[in-house]
Amino acid sequence: MKKLFFWKSWTAAERISALAVLILLAAALLYLLAWSGIFSGTGRVKWDIISLVHDMAVPVNRLKLGDFEFVIPAPSVYITEQYAAPLMLPDAAAGLFFLVVALAGLSVVLAALTTLSRFWFLGGLAVLVPLLVFSRTEMLVFPGLPERTLLLLALVLYGGTGYYLQAFRQDVGIASRIALFTAISAMLALVTVTVCSGPEPAYTFLVYSLPLWLIPAVIFMLVSATEILYGIVWLTTSKSAHMGGRSLLNFSVIGGLYLLVLVFAYVSNTRMADWGLALVPVWLLGACSGLIGLTGFRLRCESTEGHLPFRESGFWLYSGLFLITAGVTGMAVAAGNDPLLEVLEDSVINSQLGMGLAFVFYIIANFLPLLRKGMQVHKVLYKPMNFSLTRTRIIGVALVAGLFSMQNLFPVRQGIAAYFNGLGDLHTLTSQYTLAEQYYKMSLQQEFQNHKGNYALASLARIQGDNNAAIYYFRQATLKKPSPQAYIGLSNLLAQEDLYFEAMFSLREGQRAFPRSGPVLNNIGLLYARTNLSDSAYYFLSSAEKLADDGVASVNILGVLSGVLGPEALDSLAGRSRSAGNLSWNANRLLVGNLAGKNPAEKSRNDALRPDSLLSAAGFAYWMNYTYNQAANDSTLARKIRQIASKNDLMAGDLLLASAHADFYGGNKTKALETLLALAGNDGKDSGLYHKILGHWFLQTGLYDKAIEQFSEVSEPDAVIGHAIAQSLSGNPVSGIIVLERLKESGTDSLEIARLQNAVTSLVPPRSAADSLLAAARKGGTEEAFRAALRYNPYDPALVAGVAAYLGQQKAGVPKAYAVVVDALRFNETSPLLWGEYALLSLDMGLSDQAEEARENVRKFADDAGYHDFSTRYHAKWSLKQKEKEDFR
Known part of the structure; x- marks a missing residue:
């Protein structure tokens, strides 16, 4: 092991230089090893993610009348996200x-x-x-x-x-x-x-400059081709390895396995047979050979008798070529240039197989007796006794040339294809797409199945709107060295052409090729969801969720299953998700909350709105669902949504409806009704929906005549039911029964109509909350407390009268009380109590003509007893005001 640290006798400058070279080499190799998709032909391609908006109705308008609940849903959306094949830049x-x-x-x-x-x-x-x-x-x-x-x-x-x-x-x-x-x-x-x-x-x-790097890289692979065999000799004969004395047997077994690996790799690469065996990655063979050579090359330099001194020349020549090889490999991976990667792979396999066979013969010819005796052959490996190293190298180079010729010099054509792919990439980077297309086609002329050229041409065809050409090239890209991106690009285009089964077939083929590809599994799940096969969709989406950490599958699980599962099951899915930071996921989570009727207070996300207020698909879905979910918790939300709508014309209708919802449930019912009445008056495609929601809101506020007007504008079943409810609550249950007969026109079952008629006739108006709200307001004792009570229903006569009475007693409060009553009369113009308050406040403000008009309306809408009580109060106040005028004079 001491010989591994060969630089200990070198000068400080040499050691620093060697260390710098080794650090750079290690950085390059680690960069390659850490690269996603290394040597797969796909490089480090980032996925494009397409967010799709889907409509879904949410039951946010609910009216509970005893055991009967009447719901008018509002339109909302959920998001699904599918992977798309990116432009392979x-x-x-x-x-x-x-x-x-x-x-x-x-x-x-x-x-x-x-x-x-x-x-x-x-x-x-x-x-x-x-x-x-x-x-x-x-x-x-x-x-x-x-x-x-x-x-x-x-x-x-x-x-x-x-x-x-x-x-x-x-x-x-x-x-x-x-x-x-x-x-x-x-x-x-x-x-x-x-x-x-x-x-x-x-x-x-x-x-x-590709030739400048590729030729030295091929030379390096030839130079280092026998280094693994040197390592095997060291492993089987060195005392440090503790392999025992059976050197020949160990060398035969390990060396034979190594050569067998190379044979399998050669057969696989040349497509001579499809054995489906890739025992060791080719890049690992090349890296190991190069790394072993950093020390093994020293012995070869020593055998040159001073012609190639290791310290002065050999180490630097070898390490420099190693750096060039690592560099050109990295360039190929960075560009996803699979023909270039295949040239390098062929060079590794052919060099190690050809030179390795010659080197094994050299070892047997020279050191067989020593191996039998278990001696340390690695020390004299480059000191031949019978057969020279020079002849061995000549034979090895000849074998390598023979292996290349057996491929009909196909690696040469691949090198040319790689060169043209690089030119195509260059012109794609500079947006010269016509030139790029020509270079990619020249690449296909050299190697028609190369993934890079076909994929790039498919991407360019898709940009130009030529789906047929894109489909053809994506198919070609999946033939030899496919990638998940190619399968997904092909399936997405087929799905756009409504070729569902072909799209599914291509994705399932991609799944077989890449069983652990989260994007492929995700898109399979979405295809199943399109045909309402929810179980299959969930199976593939959940599998994708386990394999990918970008949260896309989690978004799709909530979106796809939101219309299938119950609220509890959806809550469970949302609770175990790891995608809380994903805007699309939060949009779908809020939708689940709206379906379940759960709306705990929460703040809006900072990333939901861009500085220019333009909405993405995820942003639109988020704000729609957030508005329906948080309308009752944020009184400023409606104003914010209106501001967003003003910057997003295509989404303005949906956003304005959501803002009206926020106004209605957030405390400004008058603004909500005005907004929705304006939208309904446009007679657009959604006017029927607006009329139904208006009718429901009028039911909630007790304005049954107004509700009847709105429901009468629509013939849909839920509008007919709403019309019947409004008739019954206004004291005309018989009219409600007659209205429900119109359901026969929509094909509703007679038994269902009878059930609805029985339910509607038993309905009674909900008890007014005015007394309790006013009691709570009086306990608070502030204007804000009374106004908070008024926000519950600003058209309830008793509530309005109570608030007006309080405001009228305050200093300079008569104008405020007057405004409250005027606001109530905008929609509840048949209430004698409101007209009476209006008349009295008009007298307080000196508006005698308006007071007289209001008195006539009281006479019109009130019964005799009610009018008598009002008249007494009115004349008393009128006399008081007359006396004050005379005193003033």
């Missing part, structure tokens, strides 16, 4: 991070090349220069300079500095060399980003 920030990693690796490799002999240094430059040319740096134009300025600058700085260090300054340490090349890379990057005139210069370089 690359994660540019992550891609640029990995570009920095790759540039750091390139700097380390260039620094290492300058420590080699001139032959190997020039050989390295011979590889680098074409790769830089193929990077199409002319796409990054500096204003006023030739197109290839950046290429020339890079060649001069990299090549010139490298040649100077290799030829004249061999005394410069490796740490200084790395720092110098890193500074050059940073300077070139800074100049490119700040001076280049084109859009997205950094990402442009990332896309066009």
Whole structure:
């Protein structure tokens, strides 16, 4: 184990440089491991979530008359949320991070090349220069300079500095060399980003420079291909591993299993057979091989007899190539570029299988006797006795080439497809969708089943409204390397075309491919809910709720089941949810409260209203349900809803109805009635609903004649029942029975009509709460207490008279009392008691003409005894006022 810490004899500068390289490498690898959807071809695609608003009636207008309850529901809404396939844009920030990693690796490799002999240094430059040319740096134009300025600058700085260090300054340490090349890379990057005139210069370089990173990555995979076998040899022969003396048997078993894993991976990747076996992820094989090589490569350097010293060159060359490989892998994952990922996977498998077979032969040819004796072969593994390492490597490279040729060089076509996908991404980022579409189609010409190209074309077709093309490309995206996003995009488009069964089939296929995908299960549940299969909907939504932590499934469970389950069951579902912070979930929770008649006081959410007051679907549902739920608890709510309605024209009708509800139950019944009468007068599609709600409110306030007028405007069954109730409560039960006969026109059963007739004839007006309310107000002894009592029913004659009497006795209170009575008379214009109060208050205010008109109305509506009592009071006050006038004169 002591040899693992190979840098202990190095200088401080070398150790610091090595530590920096290893930290950057570890950060890149951990970033990849933490990435959701790593190596799946989907990258880190975020879901789009579509909020859908559904209508539902809530029984918020209730009138209890003994054992009979009359309900007129109000329109409300609930939310369902479905996942939608997003536009698969690359994660540019992550891609640029990995570009920095790759540039750091390139700097380390260039620094290492300058420590080699001139032959190997020039050989390295011979590889680098074409790769830089193929990077199409002319796409990054500096204003006023030739197109290839950046290429020339890079060649001069990299090549010139490298040649100077290799030829004249061999005394410069490796740490200084790395720092110098890193500074050059940073300077070139800074100049490119700040001076280049084109859009997205950094990402442009990332896309066009793919060959610069891919070729070194493939070379690294060849170089590190035998490192796992080295680790197996160490594991089976080292005394530190405590594997006993049976080295040959242990090596045969473990090495055989490793080669078997590679064979299965090769067969699976090349589609030679569908064995359904993926014993070890390919990315794990590549990562393990690279990490083992950080120490194993030291022995290989020692076997070169000084041509490749590990401390001065070998470690840096290896770690630099490792950084480049990690960088290009990260770029592929950040873009969801599955052809590029498959090229890397094929390179890992083919390299380790081809080189591994040759290396196993090398081990057997050279060390079979030592393995039989259980000796520590790992110490002399790169010191062959019979068969040289050079011939082994030649055979291994030939086997690797043979494995690639057995695929008809398909990985080469995949690399080209990946390149065109990158160009498509670049033009998508810059909103050049026509060019992006062309590049994605060129990608499909190279590999027609690649997920990235098909998915991107489906997304672009959907943006352009071409659903048929989008469906075709989404289907293609599910053929080879599918993703949950592709299945959901396909099913959503099929559902839009009313192809329910095809949409369900695609989602169930997605479920088989991704059984633990919460979004797929969620959308299956919503499809079942569309056909009223509530049990199946709940099964899939609850399964999705367990797998996803974004609260979408919880929103849908409450919404979908709100019209199916009882209030207690819904309360239970809401109580165990983990989505209390979700606005959509809270909208549905309030709906459940409205269905159950539960409305404990609560404050509105701060996130329910944007600064510009424009409502999202979730915001609209929240405010509708919150208003119906909290109308009695917040007297300022109606005004707030009217302000929101003024900024949301498309939702104004529903919001104004909700504001009227808040006014009616929150203490301003006159404003509520005025609002709803104005809405009903527009003769829109909802005018019938407005008339029914008005009729119900007039029933609640005891204005039965007004209720009859409103219910008479509508022929729906609940309006007919309301009309009959109003007739019965106004003292005409026979008329109520006759009205109920109209239910036959709507197909109501005769027995049900008879039951309603029996119930209606027995109805009696509810007892007025005026006495108790006035008693409580007198106990409070303040104007606010009396006004609070008045808010219960500002049209109840006894209540209005009591409040007016109190106000009239207060200093300067007659105008207030007068206003209270006038307000009551706006809707209760047939009450003799109110007209009497109006007449008396008119006298108090010196309005004798109005007083006389009011006296005539009292004569019109009151019976003889009532009018006699009023007349006595009226003449007494009239005489008093006349005397005061004479005294004043």
